[in-house]
Amino acid sequence: MLESIIETVEEEHRKQPFNRVRMIRLKLGALATVAPDSLRFCFPIIAGGSVAEGAQLEIDTVQGAGWCEDCRASIALTERYGPCPVCHGERIHMTSGDELQLTEIEVE
């Protein structure tokens, strides 16, 4: 995933030149298949030697949320396909928490 991020940044660099990347901002769902700490740990290794070397990695977490069919209301989800915290029903449609997005980069 980090390689994919660096590749996108390199692509941006080819489109509009800049000297360095100061910051890379990601939007990650709390229930997505990614551990933010692992990303932070690996980032300097993967970014090394690329235009993103030395950049700061900012991660915005999107909390899990769903729509409960029984309550007819939005609810917080702390686990994927977890029960509704209000009525304990299981008819939940997950509406957020799955995000894996490269939002923006700050360059100079």
Next chain:
Amino acid sequence: MCAICGCGALGDHTHASGDHAHGLPIEFGAKLAAVHIPGWSQERTIRIERAILDKNDALAEINRSRLRSADVFALNFVSSPGSGKTSLLVRTIADLLSRRPIAVIEGDQQTSLDADRIRAAGAPAVQLNTGNGCHLDAHMVAHSLDKLSLVPGSLLFIENVGNLVCPAAFDLGEAHKVLVLSVTEGEDKPLKYPNMFAAADLMLLNKTDLLPHLDFDMQACAAAARRVNPTIDILPVSARTGAGLGAFYDWIDARHLSQALAI
């Protein structure tokens, strides 16, 4: 260096008119006027707003249309290590190879042991070693497709790296993900690894020949899988005895037909 076009020292040119040689219709004076316009100051923010796996997904779509137009039906087998994926493929090859061509892409961290088993069973196989990688991606599969002859009407089995987490996020261009769960694992696996069970269209409950020796609750496992994925198909099989595999082969035929008709 000019941060707009990267063409040498700032003092050399002024970008004074809107008719910038590089096609950027904006006054360079913005910075001097101390107005921050996102995207145009020297220190600037570039909005990207793209899915991190955008590139993988685009490549996967290329693989998918390449397979579909060649009338190759591809299944991506995912599971934890030791669920019996390779044994299941070896058995399936033995049962189906006389009816239709089958090719296999084998993903492992290292060794060609699995590809050797597949070749011994009579099917061509490409071994992909991911090294430290924990999943296959669409790029690896694209290169493997170059090495296989895609025979119309054939089956392509992609055996992913044994891992119930990461392969869920990586589309390879397959028609379906088939999740193999062995009854020696736990019936609560679907709730513990929901992403993978949500991504799969079929769950094969393998090693059912061992059920008499276990406390595995098939109903509880099916209920857990359906809670995560209400539309998942579930078939109990034994790669060792062959029990239940007829239903799996029927599932393959039916889904392959759907793919062929969808073109």
